[in-house]
Amino acid sequence: xxxxxxxxxxxxxxxxxxxxxxxxxxxxxxxxxxxxxxxxxxxxxxxxxxxxxxxxxxxxxxxxxxxxxxxxxxxxxxxxxxxxxxxxxxxxxxxxxxxxxxxxxxxxxxxx
Amino acid sequence: xxxxxxxxxxxxxxxxxxxxxxxxxxxxxxxxxxxxxxxxxxxxxxxxxxxxxxxxxxxxxxxxxxxxxxxxxxxxxxxxxxxxxxxxxxxxxxxxxxxxxxxxxxxxxxxxxxxxxxxxxxxxxxxxxx
Numbered sequence: 001x002x003x004x005x006x007x008x009x010x011x012x013x014x015x016x017x018x019x020x021x022x023x024x025x026x027x028x029x030x031x032x033x034x035x036x037x038x039x040x041x042x043x044x045x046x047x048x049x050x051x052x053x054x055x056x057x058x059x060x061x062x063x064x065x066x067x068x069x070x071x072x073x074x075x076x077x078x079x080x081x082x083x084x085x086x087x088x089x090x091x092x093x094x095x096x097x098x099x100x101x102x103x104x105x106x107x108x109x110x111x112x
Numbered sequence: 113x114x115x116x117x118x119x120x121x122x123x124x125x126x127x128x129x130x131x132x133x134x135x136x137x138x139x140x141x142x143x144x145x146x147x148x149x150x151x152x153x154x155x156x157x158x159x160x161x162x163x164x165x166x167x168x169x170x171x172x173x174x175x176x177x178x179x180x181x182x183x184x185x186x187x188x189x190x191x192x193x194x195x196x197x198x199x200x201x202x203x204x205x206x207x208x209x210x211x212x213x214x215x216x217x218x219x220x221x222x223x224x225x226x227x228x229x230x231x232x233x234x235x236x237x238x239x240x241x242x
Contacts, residue, residue, distance in 0.1 A: 001154065003120055003143045004169040024122065030115030031155035032148075035199030035211075038115060039155040042145060046119065057122045085153040109117055 011047050011083070011096045020047045022096060023054040023080065045088060045096065046106050048080035061109045082106045118204070128207040129159060129196065137214045141165035142193065157198050159208070162220050164193030185222035194219035 009022045024046040031039030048054060058070045059077035081103035089097040118124065120143065129137040138161035145154040163182030167175040196210060196217060203209040214220065231237055 001145045001147075002160065002165075002168070003125075003145055003156075004165075006145075007121065025120040027118045027120055027124075027156065028115045029118070034157070034197075034201075036202055037198075037204075039157070039198060040118065041115075041155040042153045043117070055121065057119070060119060061122065109119060109122075 005094065006045065006096070009094055009096050011045070011098060012091075013098050013101060016097075019098065020049045020081070022046070023048045023050075024060075026082070042085050044082055044084040046080060047083050047098075047103070048077060050076055054080070060106055078105075080106050123204070124156075124208070129161065130207050130209050131213040132202070132209065132211055133213070135213060137196075137210065137217070138162060138194070138220060140208065142169055144195065159196040159198065159201070159210075160193040161196065162194040163222060182222050185225045 003025060006022050006025055010018060011020050011022060013019050022045050026043045026046060027040040028043045029038050029040050031041035033039070046054070046060065054077060056065075056073055058065060058073035059080060065073075082105065083096075083098050083100075083103055087098055087100040089099055091097055124140055124143060127140050129140060131137055140159050140161060142160040142165040143156050144158035144160055146157040147154040163178045167177075167179035167182065169175070170178065194217075196219070200210040200212055201208060202211050
């Protein structure tokens, strides 16, 4: 599977109602050893509706930026949610179904 | 989460891939995710680059044209993108460093074709570094 098949995919809840699209894929470097590094394991999906604002990363990382811009971006992205991979169901039509209804806000990236 | 945490779009996609001498290899246009046999979460097994990876990501008519050009100029019979196994990755920072050079990987044949048959024939092309 290519990552681009996940990015931008529509996300629906268990009832089939659209709740956004996949804005990003969170990876954790604790997979099996590949060469000299541990593999990047998919931990979950960042879900929301505003792709362009999400590309800035202000809502997930402590990026140096003008304070006004950072506050505005975080306000726009506050409805984003994090879908852990064990609650992901990939549908044959390319959509992603969230098996949980109670999704948490997107955790901030540690150390960024 | 015990290991380092990255977001794919923020920290990997469109980043440069460098070889160990600092030479430019390619950009990360997509990554390959593979699920283990036990049904666990997938992990990144390869960096995908070149028009064969970028075209499907862009999609639409432009995406199909990019892939067709890649196939024609790269003298390939399939649309598969160029692939760099994750085993070759030695560092992930503002750029991704790998343990082989571009010539050793044998990737981006379409770019080499354009360089050999178009760019090199432009008068003055070999004086670029002067």
